[in-house]
Amino acid sequence: MGEVRLHxxxxxxxxxxxxxxxKLKDIAYENxxxxxxxxxxxxxxxxxxxxxxxxxxxxxxxLCESMIIVEYIDQIWPHNPLLxxxxxxxxxxxxxxxxxxxxxxxxxKFFRSNTDEEREKSIENLWKHFMVVENKCFxxxxxxxxxxxxxxxxxxxxxxxxxxxVAEDVIGxxxxxxxxxxxxxxxxxxxxxxxxxxxxxxxxxxxVAFVKIIREKNMASS
Numbered sequence: 542m543g544e545v546r547l548h549x550x551x552x553x554x555x556x557x558x559x560x561x562x563x564k565l566k567d568i569a570y571e572n573x574x575x576x577x578x579x580x581x582x583x584x585x586x587x588x589x590x591x592x593x594x595x596x597x598x599x600x601x602x603x604l605c606e607s608m609i610i611v612e613y614i615d616q617i618w619p620h621n622p623l624l625x626x627x628x629x630x631x632x633x634x635x636x637x638x639x640x641x642x643x644x645x646x647x648x649x650k651f652f653r654s655n656t657d658e659e660r661e662k663s664i665e666n667l668w669k670h671f672m673v674v675e676n677k678c679f680x681x682x683x684x685x686x687x688x689x690x691x692x693x694x695x696x697x698x699x700x701x702x703x704x705x706x707v708a709e710d711v712i713g714x715x716x717x718x719x720x721x722x723x724x725x726x727x728x729x730x731x732x733x734x735x736x737x738x739x740x741x742x743x744x745x746x747x748x749v750a751f752v753k754i755i756r757e758k759n760m761a762s763s
Contacts, residue, residue, distance in 0.1 A: 543600035544600060545569065546572075547559055547571070547596070547598075548581070549572070549575060549594040551574060551743055552743055552752060554701055555594065556595045557700045557703065558608065558700045559611065561700075564740075565621055565737055588603065590605075593605070595610060597613070611623065611693060625692070638697040640673075644670045644674075645704070647670050648667060651705075651716065652712065653756070660712065660714060664714065667716050668721065671717075671721070675723075678725075691732075691738075699732045702732075707745070707748050717729070
């Protein structure tokens with residue numbers, strides 16, 4: 542199916558989405574680690590609009606934006622499908638994938654919070670989003686997540702929840718609380734322990750240490 546290369550950051554939730562998808566489908570690829578503060582000429586060439594990772598290069602044709610890449614991979618390599626086959630279920634999955642963008646924005650506010658007041662407000666906002674998922678995505682008739690068979694919603698949410706988990710340790714505040722969101726936390730614990738996910742998760746302590754440096758640099762420049 543041609544040569545595949547991935548430009549990304551090892552600690553990025555968005556790069557993780559693509560890595561997991563490639564691993565789930567057992568697709569050989571070359572990993573090209575980018576430097577957040579000194580991006581390669583090729584990355585800028587491949588993504589001249591945003592100059593961001595991840596970028597997938599397939600047969601010398603670059604693709605940007607993590608979930609666009611995931612869908613592309615799912616279409617080109619249809620084994621172990623991530624998207625539902627029925628048009629309605631596919632549209633529903635895309636709705637919840639899109640919802641992760643709102644959740645990530647809320648998580649960034651938590652990550653960047655500098656005062657107790659900012660932190661409390663950001664946590665309350667995150668909890669509102671968590672409660673939506675807790676109430677709308679679980680139950681016998683609400684098969685939004687894939688369970689033991691990973692789907693595109695699992696990929697989208699799982700990467701963002703890894704970011705939340707790291708941010709908790711960086712900030713020193715717990716947002717993923719089992720008593721408040723039992724089904725959501727149970728899903729995430731199961732997801733991250735699935736072999737293909739667990740084997741392709743960066744070391745947690747290494748991520749915390751690195752992301753802490755990023756936060757400190759962002760705080761110093763703001």
